Amino acid sequence: MENIVTSTIICPQCAGENKFPTDEKFIDCEFCGSAIYIDKRKVVTHYMVNCNFTKERADGNLRRWMSGNFHVKDLDKNAQVTAVYFYYFPLWYIKIKDTSTERIYLQPAHSTSISEIKNIDIPAGNLKLFQKKEHNMKDFINPDIQLSAAQSWLKSSGVPVENATETSLVHIPLYQFYYNYNGKQYTAIVEASSGKVYANTWPAKSETPFRLLFGSSIGLLLLASILSLIVALAASDGSEGWIFLYEVIKVFLYILIFIPLVIIAYIIAKKV
Ligand SMILES: [Zn+2]
Known part of the structure; x- marks a missing residue:
């Protein structure tokens, strides 16, 4: 007989007691239907942000960004895009209440070469509960940075994580572009809900x-x-x-x- 190991997961939305296999990470609450993500023993609500951009429109935004003032002249015309990947990138979303204001801190839940990603602006209204059935799980990158690691990283930079009023996992839609310019490879990300472009390096004007x-x-x-x-x-x-x-x-x-x-x-x- 096979032994199925289950554990009880308390839903962060409705406090319903769900029984699930311990190796399951993404689950839907059987009482209220909320998407839940399990990081070690921590249970958080799992959100996602809708994708509003096609690949062509994302490419248009990248070209406009390339024609900007900080970049080498005619980068938009001379850069050769070599690959584009679409995926939903996981971020730890930590809301911290100060004496007067509420601030949201984002930390990558997966290793990335584009650290600018944590400066993404996610309007609260854009958060949708993650629905496992509605999406191709291949598009979703699984977290490999634990919540506790993200929290201690924030703590070390002076953020009072103990005052967090909400902690969740958010998947944001991204187009990752790889392009060549003058024999060197660069990468830039188009965040596909707002269309904003993020990059750490690019061919800059020569000084x-x-x-x-x-x-x-x-x-x-x-x-x-x-x-x-x-x-x-x-x-x-x-x-x-x-x-x-x-x-x-x-x-x-x-x-x-x-x-x-x-x-x-x-x-x-x-x-x-
Ligand atoms: Zn629930």
Whole structure:
């Protein structure tokens, strides 16, 4: 005879006593139908966020993000997307009540290279109870970071986790894009409920031309000051007026230098 090990799970929504096999992690409460996730002995409500974006629309958002100011010029046109994956990523959702406000802290429940993911904004109204029957479980990434690990991580960064009023597991829909630019591979995530793009690294504008320009401007200004001093002293022939003359020549030379510098900086900014 086979021995089925069961344990009693108290539903966090209705307090109903559910009996389930101990190896089951995702269950539905048999009394109220709530989705429950079991992390070790901790039982939390299991939510998900609906996907509102098709792959094509997510790609459109990625291209708009690529054309932004912080990225290298024409990244949106020159980046080659090599792979796109859709999945629901698990996050620990911890609501903490302060004296006056309520704040939500998110921690990845699975290892990820994109740490920006914890800055995702999940409006409370977007949380839907997870329904196992309605989804393909292959799209859902199982948590491999335990709740206790996420809590101690938050605690170590000064978050009072003992004041948590709600703790749950939330699966958020993501498109993960891999793209090549100049022989290097990058990754970016499009969060598929809001369409926002998240990335830790990207091909940035090169700063070298700006540094060179800055260095040469300092040199030119110093040279202009020395030149003004020599000319002023020579022209005033030792009289008191040399300081005034020096300032006038200096301001004139500074303006003469600044105009082309601004134009060059503008041209560089357009090109890189
Ligand atoms: Zn229940």
